[in-house]
Amino acid sequence: MSQISLEQLASEWRSLQYSVALPVRECVQQLALVHQRGLASHFYEEMLRDAAASVMLSHEQVRMGLHQSMCQWVAEVFSDGGQEQLAQRVARQVKIGEVHARIDVPVHLVLRGASSLKRGLCALLAELLGADLALQLQAASYGMAVIDIAMAIMSQAYSSSHDRSARAQEAYRLHAVAQDMSAERERQRAAVLAWENQLMFDRAMGLEALQLPRIGASEFGLWFRHKGAYTFRGAIETTLILDTMDLIDDSLLPSLDQVIDAHGRLQQWRAMREHSQAIAFHLDALFEQNRELDAGRDVLTRLLNRKFLPVVLRKEIHYSRERKADFAVLSLDVDHFKRINDRHGHEGGDMVLKQLADILSNACRGGDYTFRLGGEEFLLLLVDIDESRALAFAERLRVLVEQEAFRLPDNARMHVTVSMGLAMHSGHPDYEYTLRQSDQALYAAKNAGRNRVEVARV
Structure with missing residues (x-):
């Protein structure tokens, strides 16, 4: 203020x-x-x-x-x-x-x-x-x-x-995430294993279900609920771990005394073991993802992710207002990407996205920003540029993509195209306004036949 x-x-x-x-x-x-x-x-x-x-x-x-x-x-x-x-x-x-x-x-x-x-x-x-x-x-x-x-x-x-x-x-x-991630991961994996061993020991000693240790109250459970869930908030694995802990504590453990036959008890312990392993698996995934997400980068393409788009746009609007400089937002979408996944699998789709990210990064200048918004959607923020140069850049980029032979599994090759929507910052203080214009121009490019660039008109 x-x-x-x-x-x-x-x-x-x-x-x-x-x-x-x-x-x-x-x-x-x-x-x-x-x-x-x-x-x-x-x-x-x-x-x-x-x-x-x-x-x-x-x-x-x-x-x-x-x-x-x-x-x-x-x-x-x-x-x-x-x-x-x-x-x-x-x-x-x-x-x-x-x-x-x-x-x-x-x-x-x-x-x-x-x-x-x-x-x-x-x-x-x-x-x-x-x-x-x-x-x-x-x-x-x-x-x-x-x-x-x-x-x-x-x-x-x-x-x-x-x-x-x-x-x-x-x-x-x-x-929190800047701590020794390797040591923290091993510490928490050990905590999950310690809870599982304590559970099995207490059960072997004859404790009833209500007396068995709850994972939510274990060293791991306390750490994850109070620190880990905050550190890794927004990730699907965070929700999966929390849901699995609730399932173990609220359903699996209370039901242990309800099964009498040996086969049923064996099935219960197998289920418990599988859920414990699932927690360890999701925890590993969170730590692995965080190495990239902490830097604000998409795991697959290493481009900036959506998280920092508002920060960058607000910064550029402030810069534009102070320096009277123009910038452009270029929304980009791979044409018929579902067909690529259907024909070549998700591995093929991922390979195309990674190669496209390399093309975008190499085409942009040092001051420009490249984002992967999710799926096959990308966004470029082109700084200090007017509409004619931004449009010329977009057309060159479209041709570069069209001419590229994208590698696929088993050394196969294919050509893909992209549709783009270009919007110049008009001075509007709300960055969502420019993003909407760019999106509308992208939809217009797709509706006009794809593999083209459309410019938003005020």
């Missing part, structure tokens, strides 16, 4: 206060003071309509504390005062925004609550000043303007605090 923006909002608040007649300000102030509890209820009742917020704010102490704070806020935000009092009110909005970020109350819910608060304020003014329409309109306009300014300050503080928190969380995750 920039100090300039805060100063501008504080100045706007000060100007508003001085531009509105004293009787109007006093009317709103008195109404807010008398009806603070009802107005606060307007705010939180609207927020609690959201299921996620309702769960988050359901704790009685939280609800009472937040409602009381809201009552105080309603009484204070409309109060008059000099420069020092105004500075204190601005600081309070900043603090509230930071608190909302810390407890993860989504900012859109706060803004929704503010809209309800404004409606409640206007309804009270209409009831109180129904005979004096002029004063009613002036008071309503002033009250809503104050709420809007306060919400703007809160939102800026929320955004700044939320960004700091996100950076801190990512820094922690990177710290």
